[in-house]
Amino acid sequence: xxxxxxxxxxxxxxxxxxxxxxxxxxxxxxxxxxxxxxxxxxxxxxxxxxxxxxxxxxxxxxxxxxxxxxxxxxxxxxxxxxxxxxxxxxxxxxxxxxxxxxxxxxxxxxxxxxxxxxxxxxxxxxxxxxxxxxxxxxxxxxxxxxxxxxxxxxxxxxxxxxxxxxxxxxxxxxxxxxxxxxxxxxxxxxxxxxxxxxxxxxxxxxxxxxxxxxxxxxxxxxxxxxxxxxxxxxxxxxxxxxxxxxxxxxxxxxxxxxxxxxxxxxxxxxxxxxxxxxxxxxxxxxxxxxxxxxxxxxxxxxxxxxxxxxxxxxxxxxxxxxxxxxxxxxxxxxxxxxxxxxxxxxxxxxxxxxxxxxxxxxxxxxxxxxxxxxxxxxxxxxxxxxxxxxxxxxxxxxxxxxxxxxxxxxxxxxxxxxxxxxxxxxxxxxxxxxxxxxxxxxxxxxxxxxxxxxxxxxxxxxxxxxxxxxxxxxxxxxxxxxxxxxxxxxxxxxxxxxxxxxxxxxxxxxxxxxxxxxxxxxxxxxxxxxxxxxxxxxxxxxxxxxxxxxxxxxxxxxxxxxxxxxxxxxxxxxxxxxxxxxxxxxxxxxxxxx
Numbered sequence: 001x002x003x004x005x006x007x008x009x010x011x012x013x014x015x016x017x018x019x020x021x022x023x024x025x026x027x028x029x030x031x032x033x034x035x036x037x038x039x040x041x042x043x044x045x046x047x048x049x050x051x052x053x054x055x056x057x058x059x060x061x062x063x064x065x066x067x068x069x070x071x072x073x074x075x076x077x078x079x080x081x082x083x084x085x086x087x088x089x090x091x092x093x094x095x096x097x098x099x100x101x102x103x104x105x106x107x108x109x110x111x112x113x114x115x116x117x118x119x120x121x122x123x124x125x126x127x128x129x130x131x132x133x134x135x136x137x138x139x140x141x142x143x144x145x146x147x148x149x150x151x152x153x154x155x156x157x158x159x160x161x162x163x164x165x166x167x168x169x170x171x172x173x174x175x176x177x178x179x180x181x182x183x184x185x186x187x188x189x190x191x192x193x194x195x196x197x198x199x200x201x202x203x204x205x206x207x208x209x210x211x212x213x214x215x216x217x218x219x220x221x222x223x224x225x226x227x228x229x230x231x232x233x234x235x236x237x238x239x240x241x242x243x244x245x246x247x248x249x250x251x252x253x254x255x256x257x258x259x260x261x262x263x264x265x266x267x268x269x270x271x272x273x274x275x276x277x278x279x280x281x282x283x284x285x286x287x288x289x290x291x292x293x294x295x296x297x298x299x300x301x302x303x304x305x306x307x308x309x310x311x312x313x314x315x316x317x318x319x320x321x322x323x324x325x326x327x328x329x330x331x332x333x334x335x336x337x338x339x340x341x342x343x344x345x346x347x348x349x350x351x352x353x354x355x356x357x358x359x360x361x362x363x364x365x366x367x368x369x370x371x372x373x374x375x376x377x378x379x380x381x382x383x384x385x386x387x388x389x390x391x392x393x394x395x396x397x398x399x400x401x402x403x404x405x406x407x408x409x410x411x412x413x414x415x416x417x418x419x420x421x422x423x424x425x426x427x428x429x430x431x432x433x434x435x436x437x438x439x440x441x442x443x444x445x446x447x448x449x450x451x452x453x454x455x456x457x458x459x460x461x462x463x464x465x466x467x468x469x470x471x472x473x474x475x476x477x478x479x480x481x482x483x484x485x486x487x488x489x490x491x492x493x494x495x496x497x498x499x500x501x502x503x504x505x506x507x508x509x510x511x512x513x514x515x516x517x518x519x520x521x522x523x524x525x526x527x528x529x530x531x532x533x534x535x536x537x538x539x540x541x542x543x544x545x546x547x548x549x550x551x552x553x554x555x556x557x558x559x560x561x562x563x564x565x566x567x568x569x570x571x572x573x574x575x576x577x578x579x580x581x582x583x584x585x586x587x588x589x590x591x592x593x594x
Contacts, residue, residue, distance in 0.1 A: 014160035017187035041073025044098030078243035118260035121149020122237035138162030160187030193222040201546035214410035221423025263368035270493030273398025280351035289459040326466035337396025349375035422448040490532035506536035
């Protein structure tokens with residue numbers, strides 16, 4: 001400027017607001033924390049070290065030990081982050097432990113580290129692509145902004161409105177004049193619908209498996225829990241954290257840790273889809289709950305060149321349609337799929353979409369995929385060939401080209417549990433400045449009604465109860481002795497790859513009708529783990545026990561004690577795990593598409 005004067009902007013950024021669970025407990029906070037690590041060669045009393053750190057880090061001693069087992073003696077090995085208050089409360093013990101390194105830092109702190117990381121998200125520096133847009137909003141060039149999850153979608157509330165003053169400065173550095181001043185506006189906290197304790201319990205229940213869990217309130221559509229595993233430690237995205245040296249291991253992990261499998265994972269649904277098929281059969285196919293079919297092992301409805309098989313080699317015998325769902329007889333649903341195709345090849349796909357599959361749920365605040373409900377038009381566009389009856393037969397048992405997200409399935413189960421209301425899933429409860437009334441308060445939003453009559457819906461609900469309680473129900477043996485009534489459906493979905501184990505599903509809802517605890521709908525998906533009754537159903541039961549009783553009581557087939565795997569290797573295949581259960585396991589496996 002004239003005379004050598006320059007312009008100078010003094011930015012004023014309001015403090016970033018916190019993210020809370022439904023009970024006002026912090027999930028993310030800008031505060032002091034302590035980065036915990038060890039130098040293996042300086043450890044003097046390993047037993048004492050492990051005893052002190054296990055409760056502090058919420059890890060088993062052997063899990064902590066494994067982190068530094070192969071490290072060099074003089075390496076710094078990050079173990080995790082904890083609150084400054086927890087360290088202070090145990091400082092006398094911790095300060096006496098050789099090899100332990102404690103660094104107090106001020107970071108964007110996730111108190112539970114890897115709790116719902118894909119939902120909450122993280123901060124990152126401004127990129128060349130968004131630098132100009134954020135500078136126009138008053139952000140300094142070195143600002144860190146939400147880059148994923150709620151941190152990204154709720155950035156305008158969590159960050160507040162930046163302010164600042166624009167000065168004219170002389171060559172000597174003196175302020176000549178103030179050109180303009182904008183006051184910052186305070187940030188607003190985001191209160192989610194998540195339940196922190198239930199989220200932790202569900203993540204523990206899934207353990208080292210790859211998969212997803214969604215828990216929702218059937219009467220409101222609120223998301224209480226959303227798990228995607230494997231997860232990661234959000235604290236490692238803060239450069240002030242000494243443990244951030246581990247960040248490349250998150251970004252480069254071949255398991256795609258940043259992917260939210262609950263909303264972005266797309267999977268075949270397997271026998272869980274039989275709920276949709278039964279609904280279409282009752283409403284539009286001329287069937288009744290008491291319709292009967294002889295469930296043989298072989299089914300040749302598509303002709304002798306395309307024989308398909310039931311999972312039960314001796315067949316089921318004559319079953320009503322309700323029993324067909326209870327026992328998950330494939331033959332029953334092959335037959336329905338063929339008959340529905342004869343009536344209208346678009347009928348079953350239309351029912352699937354009406355039950356919420358094949359399109360985003362409208363959650364809105366974090367990314368989600370659409371999934372895919374195939375139909376004749378789609379197949380012609382995608383593959384250039386016509387739909388044939390075998391496509392409907394495959395779709396009737398949840399195979400073929402069908403893809404769903406766990407959140408879509410959870411929304412469908414919510415509607416079945418509550419009598420037919422399809423809700424938009426809700427993840428944010430309200431938004432408010434610190435200590436003030438909410439500026440935004442969200443309410444449950446019903447966006448549709450299932451196209452199922454009350455009588456037919458009651459028949460489906462009764463069959464889902466039978467899955468867990470009737471003598472031949474596919475999951476009855478997994479719920480023996482549980483005082484909480486459960487309705488549900490097993491699913492064993494054929495996965496791509498000849499050597500891959502199928503995906504394991506169990507979906508359902510509780511029927512406790514307690515005043516102190518609302519009933520919940522739960523979807524459990526475990527990738528490439530085996531049969532739904534063998535893997536996903538026990539995990540479902542554990543979540544129910546944690547929610548209603550505050551702790552689990554039933555061992556997994558693959559545990560020696562609660563939370564302790566039988567071995568350090570992969571979970572045994574379902575055939576091995578079944579032998580450890582006193583009740584015989586009815587197998588349920590998919591059959592290849594013709």
